[in-house]
Amino acid sequence: MTVNEARGPAIHVQGLEKSYKELRVLRGVDFAVARGSIFALLGSNGSGKTTVVKILSTLLKADAGTAGVNGFDVVTRAADVRESISLTGQFAAVDEILSGRENLVLVARLRHLKDPGAIADGLLERFSLTDAGARRVSTYSGGMRRRLDIAMSLIGDPPVIFLDEPTTGLDPQARLEVWQAVKELAGRGTTVLLTTQYLDEAEQLADRIAILHEGRIIVNGTLAELKQLLPPAKVEYVEKQPTLEDVFLTLVGDNGKTGKTGKTGKTGKTGRHGQDRNVGTDA
């Protein structure tokens, strides 16, 4: 940890501004992401989350401000930044006409790695896609596609990964699978910048959460810190009604890799204590 700190944060953003013609999307964005942590950028549609990710992944140039990834400036050291990152876009950027394995081999070849075939097979295995590996991606379900997308991002072990709305449009089960994959990533020391419009997703995954609103970061902190911004929680006992998501996941049985049927999603935090009743923290 001390070594990491000596090298500075994995992502560093200061005074970032960007306009599309008249529309001022970013109006001075500042934040930093510690190495090996999961950082969630939370905001509604059109708040500028994707713009931030595009600037950090060298796809877009900012009008003002500086941004650095893995210690490299995104403008002057763009090539080094691209060596250090992987981007998983809002709409799964996989090749539909190729098979899953061919997609992985392609990315491994473009990252100039030795033995792309073995890398592809390893990732298919890790993401439970071995059986589907030879099939065209156009036959994959949404969850399989996103898993493949994330697997493609892991090739070459980049130290920083950008996940732009990784669970948008996925069913609850596929969502859990993606969450599991993201947690594993962070467990291996990868820094993850995640954008999402789902509050529970940020709550489930992120070490720190920043809220992007009208082109600025209006809060930035841990979940506990964010909760303290509101009046103290009052404890009330309510009978726990299963959410429709709980019902769905219980009925379909298979619950991804989490194996905690019915105690996930919106009720995950309290469900873990195995209580029948939910401790509400309404303000």
Added chain:
Amino acid sequence: MTKHFLGDTAALLGRSLRHITRSADTIITTTLMPIAMMLMFVYVFGGAIDTGSESYVNYLLPGILLITVASGIAYTAFRLFMDMKSGIFERFQSMPIARSSVLWAHVLTSLVANLISLVVVLLVALLMGFRSSAGVAPWLAVAGILILFTLALTWLAVIPGLSAKTVEGASAFSYPLIFLPFLSSAFVPTATMPGPVRAFAEHQPVTSIVNALRDLFTQQPVGTDIWIALAWCVGILIVAYVFAMNSYRRKIS
């Protein structure tokens, strides 16, 4: 970064060639229209057209080959457009690759796809009675001109592929190119056309390219037509390349 240019281009070329082999329908639809035109002109209109040459299919083929390329490059624009839309373009651009290899892979794929289409159309023409007494050297010259013409139109197709807003916009630009041969010596000799039309027909690229190909096929002296044809191809190639690269740089920065 540029040290990876060849390897990256090869990897991406392999990808888009797979697209072609797995969607053979694009090759079929590309060749269908020129073949249909050839059938119609040879067996329906051909009898009434006096070209002064002994076989109308021999007269017609050079123009049909150019139409084949013009309809083929619509798919180049389409494939590029789909990559831009799908997000895979951004994935490639955010990776440590030689960035121009993404574009070059599309250009080389277009060349391969069009050459396949040209061979298919040529085989149909042979079935319909096309014959040429040309030896190896004139055939190589024909191939060279067609490759140059394909590259020129491919770079032209890259521009709408990168900048179009809709799929229709990305491929619609090829329609005028497909119909340009009608206002040339491709189907009928220009001598019968009225003044202004004839003036246009005789000074547009298709006529000189068609005349050069026809002379090569029939082993006539090619004269100045071949130099005008080459000048048109190289000229279009350079201008289209500059505009396409400009448009590309705007996209990736």
